[in-house]
Amino acid sequence: NAGVTQTPKFRVLKTGQSMTLLCAQDMNHEYMYWYRQDPGMGLRLIHYSVGEGTTAKGEVPDGYNVSRLKKQNFLLGLESAAPSQTSVYFCASSYGGSAADTQYFGPGTRLTVL
Amino acid sequence: GQQVMQIPQYQHVQEGEDFTTYCNSSTTLSNIQWYKQRPGGHPVFLIQLVKSGEVKKQKRLTFQFGEAKKNSSLHITATQTTDVGTYFCAGNTGNQFYFGTGTSLTVIP
Numbered sequence: 001n002a003g004v005t006q007t008p009k010f011r012v013l014k015t016g017q018s019m020t021l022l023c024a025q026d027m028n029h030e031y032m033y034w035y036r037q038d039p040g041m042g043l044r045l046i047h048y049s050v051g052e053g054t055t056a057k058g059e060v061p062d063g064y065n066v067s068r069l070k071k072q073n074f075l076l077g078l079e080s081a082a083p084s085q086t087s088v089y090f091c092a093s094s095y096g097g098s099a100a101d102t103q104y105f106g107p108g109t110r111l112t113v114l
Numbered sequence: 115g116q117q118v119m120q121i122p123q124y125q126h127v128q129e130g131e132d133f134t135t136y137c138n139s140s141t142t143l144s145n146i147q148w149y150k151q152r153p154g155g156h157p158v159f160l161i162q163l164v165k166s167g168e169v170k171k172q173k174r175l176t177f178q179f180g181e182a183k184k185n186s187s188l189h190i191t192a193t194q195t196t197d198v199g200t201y202f203c204a205g206n207t208g209n210q211f212y213f214g215t216g217t218s219l220t221v222i223p
Contacts, residue, residue, distance in 0.1 A: 035213075040123065042202060043157065043213040058210060090156060102147070103204075103211065105156040 001026050004106035006091050012112045013081045021076040021109050023091030031094045032074035033058070033103065034066060036087040043090065049074055081113045118205045120214030128222050133190040135217035137203035144206045146179055146186045151216075152199045160188075160201075193221045 007022045023032065030051050035043040045058030049068040063085060065077045074093075078085060089109045094101040117140045127133050137146065145164040149157040161170055163179035163186060170177045176189045186203055200218045204211040 033211075040215060042118075042120070042215040043204075045210055045212075048210070059212070092157075102159040102162070103157075105158070107156050 003027065004091055004093055004104050006089075006106040006109050008109060009107065010110050012114065013078075014114050015082060017081050018077070018079050019081065019111075020078075021089055021091075021111075023074045023076070023093075023106055024072055025074075025091075025093040025104070026072060027093060027095075027104065028071070029093035029095050029104075030071075031096060031101070032068065033092045033094075034064070034074065034076045035090045035092065036060065036085075037090060037108075038087050046076065046089075081111075083113045085111065086113045087111060118203060118212045118214040120203060120217055122217055123215065124218045124220070126220045126222060127193050129195060130192050133193050133197070133219055135188050135201050135203075135219075137186045137188075137205070137214050139184045139205045139212075141207065142183050144183075144208070146183075146206070147204045147211070148177060148186075148188055149202045149204060149213075150199050151202065155199075157202060190219075193219070195221050195223055197221055 004025045033048040034046040037043050044060045046064050047066040049055045052071040055066045067075045091106040092103040094103045119138050147162045148160040151157045167181045168179040174191045178187045198221050200216045202216045203214040
């Protein structure tokens with residue numbers, strides 16, 4: 001099992017450019033999450049999905065869109081990147097969303113917006 | 115909105131000294147999880163606490179969940195250089211986890 005994988009690992013964008021981050025998991029997990037991590041801010045939830053075809057907003061959803069067309073994939077899109085979106089992005093998945101479920105994290109994508 | 119605060123933000127200890135990080139929530143939590151992130155790595159699950167007043171141990175690590183289920187702590191006895199990293203708590207109130215700001219631990223050999 002590869003667990004949770006993220007593509008790409010690094011990316012540099014210019015302001016206004018768009019891009020899509022891909023997260024894939026091979027554990028048949030129902031729930032998937034996108035977080036951003038900034039110094040001194042911990043991890044903040046951007047969007048999450050409780051199953052194929054569903055998405056929901058997290059704590060900081062503005063400027064991002066997501067899609068979950070297949071159970072194993074969760075895509076994070078930036079339509080018009082801004083310097084404030086410079087961050088490390090982590091995808092995570094869990095079997096369910098209940099209190100008993102561990103989140104498994106991907107290796108992260110380091111994004112710089114110039 | 116939901117807030118989970120963690121203190122201290124940074125801690126430097128001499129190898130062999132103890133270390134404690136505290137997590138406080140503005141609201142009552144269903145459960146709390148603890149994660150460790152090594153420098154340059156991703157968060158890795160350590161443990162979950164569910165019951166009020168619960169205490170769990172993993173070798174040199176002791177985790178506590180407060181009676182009111184609004185605070186938690188992680189204590190490491192006799193730190194080792196392998197304990198270096200950032201420790202996060204994550205409080206659950208439903209479908210979302212709210213992560214604390216993390217405590218970065220440096221262990222000086």
